[in-house]
Amino acid sequence: MIDTGANVPVWFMGEEFLQLRFPSAFRTEKMTIIHGLGKEPLLDVSIWNVPHFDIEDDEGNMITFYNMLVPVIKAKRYSFNMILPLTILNRTKFSFDYGKSAVSAYFTIETNKDSYYIRPIYLSGNDKYINKIQAFYQNEIDEAS
Secondary structure, three states: OEEOOOOOOEEOEHHHHHHHHOOOOEEEEEEEEEOOOOOOOEEEEEEEEEEEEEEEOOOOOEEEEEEEEEEEOEOOOOOOOEEEEHHHHOOOEEEEEOOOOOOOOEEEEEOOOOEEEEEEEEEOOEEEEEEEEEEEOHHHHHHHO
């Protein structure tokens, strides 16, 4: 699910299923606070690194995010495995065409790059807590270093 109000992605299926889906994923020392799931904020949520995270559209176009940072919770009440913040796709054009299918939307991605890198934005004065993640082209990260 793509969420226009989210700052970070969230994996809802717990650590066990994250590791089954992404065998190279590993837990980092970073944490986050998750707001907006219809209840009190979730504090000290562990963040995992997924070294190679792909999104593929219905036409076979694919974009890859390297070192995707994903908070992981176990919440079975949702009908999706993961929320992606709209900010992660801010360098792409994507669309959902509901006229092509009676079952689900037809998803397409348009981008001039096929690889993106993730950079965390930390809470003010605390490099342990990630407040937001953003996607960048490799040359933008190199120039900022």
